[in-house]
Amino acid sequence: MTATLVAEDVRRSYGETVALDGVSLSVDAGEVFALVGPNGAGKTTLVRALTGTTDAEGSVELFGADPLDVDRERVGLLPQAFDPPARLTARELLDYYAGLYDEARDIETVLSDVGLVGDADTWYENLSGGQKRRTCVGSALVNDPDLLFLDEPTTGIDPAGRRALWDLLESLADGGTTIVLTTHDMAEAHRLADRVGLLADGRLVAADDPDTLVAEYGGESRLVVETDADPAALDLSYPAERTGDSLVVSDVPPEAIGDVVDALAAAGASYDALTWSEPDLEEVYLELASTAGEYGYRPATGRLDRRGEGDRDAAAADAEGER
Numbered sequence: 001m002t003a004t005l006v007a008e009d010v011r012r013s014y015g016e017t018v019a020l021d022g023v024s025l026s027v028d029a030g031e032v033f034a035l036v037g038p039n040g041a042g043k044t045t046l047v048r049a050l051t052g053t054t055d056a057e058g059s060v061e062l063f064g065a066d067p068l069d070v071d072r073e074r075v076g077l078l079p080q081a082f083d084p085p086a087r088l089t090a091r092e093l094l095d096y097y098a099g100l101y102d103e104a105r106d107i108e109t110v111l112s113d114v115g116l117v118g119d120a121d122t123w124y125e126n127l128s129g130g131q132k133r134r135t136c137v138g139s140a141l142v143n144d145p146d147l148l149f150l151d152e153p154t155t156g157i158d159p160a161g162r163r164a165l166w167d168l169l170e171s172l173a174d175g176g177t178t179i180v181l182t183t184h185d186m187a188e189a190h191r192l193a194d195r196v197g198l199l200a201d202g203r204l205v206a207a208d209d210p211d212t213l214v215a216e217y218g219g220e221s222r223l224v225v226e227t228d229a230d231p232a233a234l235d236l237s238y239p240a241e242r243t244g245d246s247l248v249v250s251d252v253p254p255e256a257i258g259d260v261v262d263a264l265a266a267a268g269a270s271y272d273a274l275t276w277s278e279p280d281l282e283e284v285y286l287e288l289a290s291t292a293g294e295y296g297y298r299p300a301t302g303r304l305d306r307r308g309e310g311d312r313d314a315a316a317a318d319a320e321g322e323r
């Protein structure tokens with residue numbers, strides 16, 4: 001597999017603030033790579049460093065060349081903050097951006113792709129937040145790029161529109177477009193990405209395919225039982241603890257839920273509801289990001305293994321080692 005993007009030890013500081021603290025990453029041709037991480041982790045700065053739109057130390061190559069030397073027909077960029085002229089319609093804006101390239105996609109097709117046919121003749125300033133974002137996504141697609149950077153493409157877009165955009169991005173990826181996107185939506189990252197990279201404090205602390213990340217860092221499945229039962233009074237072969245009004249039983253395979261129900265019945269305990277859930281990417285995110293920064297969050301149930309700094313460093317080394 002050929003790498004479309006190779007970044008080595010990318011560093012960027014703003015005064016005293018270290019935004020990127022030595023990020024190394026490679027993305028293969030046709031791969032979809034999602035960057036996730038807390039606010040301020042460095043995602044936008046990394047996208048800017050990768051596209052040559054901010055200075056950074058280290059090296060970045062797109063298609064084997066410096067980002068500023070790459071044929072711009074081959075690259076599309078949707079920045080996080082994009083402020084096009086307000087008194088052009090969506091159609092006029094896409095037409096304007098298409099005119100900047102030697103070859104461009106058909107504008108009506110792009111309008112349809114991003115769900116803007118009905119609003120194509122509305123001034124940008126009169127579009128809703130989600131419609132504006134759709135217009136911006138469309139403008140990043142007009143040149144039919146081989147490599148597409150999308151910084152929070154679906155922010156503000158309604159659920160149906162988000163799913164339509166996911167379908168569009170999947171069809172672009174199926175057609176061979178390499179995509180690097182940032183998102184705070186873990187369902188989006190899981191659905192779209194071949195690999196998810198988690199940035200925290202300017203470092204890539206993990207990068208792998210979503211299912212592997214969930215298996216490695218997601219913790220156990222859990223069964224939440226709304227009951228007054230005391231776990232000590234139950235004959236259970238799974239770890240259980242009380243949290244609030246519930247009993248949380250960890251690591252129960254779905255086929256063993258009946259055993260828990262039997263144990264409750266044997267102890268004469270009643271219950272109002274049972275909810276079984278598997279770990280997902282959001283729990284991976286919470287686990288890996290929890291040690292980073294003042295807004296880090298740890299789930300209160302105690303169901304995830306606690307990892308210390310040393311383990312996070314090991315995860316960072318793993319992520320960098322896989323280049």
Ligand SMILES: Nc1ncnc2c1ncn2[C@@H]1O[C@H](COP(=O)(O)OP(=O)(O)OP(=O)(O)O)[C@@H](O)[C@H]1O
Pocket residue numbers: 014017018019037038039040041042043044045046080
């Ligand atoms: N132009 C700038 N001047 C000064 N500091 C900056 C600038 N751009 C980013 N930073 C700082 O760099 C750090 C990383 O910011 P960045 O925007 O890359 O984070 P992010 O992961 O994209 O965050 P978010 O999820 O909120 O979009 C933050 O501490 C931010 O305050």
